[in-house]
Amino acid sequence: LTGAGLPALFALGLRLLNPAPLPGRPATDRPTAGPLGRTLAGLIFAVVLAAIGWGVSVIVNHR
Template identity: 65%
Template sequence: MNSWINLSALWKIVVVGLLAGAGLPALFAVGVRALNPPARTDGAGTPRGTAGALGWAVAAVCFAVVLAAIGWGISVIVAHR
């Protein structure tokens, strides 16, 4: 291997960067989207756009994962001071 570049460490940095940099905002967006489903109309033409129980559950799980990742990141930073 090249003595200048540690490919194992580089691979770990790229994976964590993609997960934290793109994965967490995408998961947050899924949670927000679950709370606001597309508007549908019932038989009378009245729009229905409220989130059901499944939407609330999906949003809660998404937000819990994002909050856990934030808490873990803060704890890692504080532990290394």
Template identity: 50%
Template sequence: MLSMFFSALGKVLLVGLLLGAGLPALFSLGIRAMAYGAGGAAETSHAPGHPVGRVLGVLCFALVLAAIALGIAVIVSSGFGYRVSFENVIPTFVAK
């Protein structure tokens, strides 16, 4: 029983760290990448902008928005008596 408790505690800790610290860290990485992509006054070196920075920034923001949308979908689907299934690559709503 105690081993099951610590196993579940580890899973909760991992998800908490990933979502609690990982998403804000990914968002801040996106902000930094957008500053690198803008260049000029956004950078301390006043170097010209890099298109790679903008692409990385948009990718970071897209991942954060996808995680938020997935979280909202799980919460709303549970309220309507459905669950989100990951049996296929695309998440689908399945009746409970």
């Protein structure tokens, strides 16, 4: 789960920060991420960083 789940969560966070263009508009005219999207992306990135930190600590403290 963590092997494929963390990159998927990271991709979801990036997607929340970069919404799709509106229909009928050029791709360069993208809407900005709203406050909910930025908050959710920040929470997702925090979870990913926490998992990375946990993994490093497990590797370092393994005897």
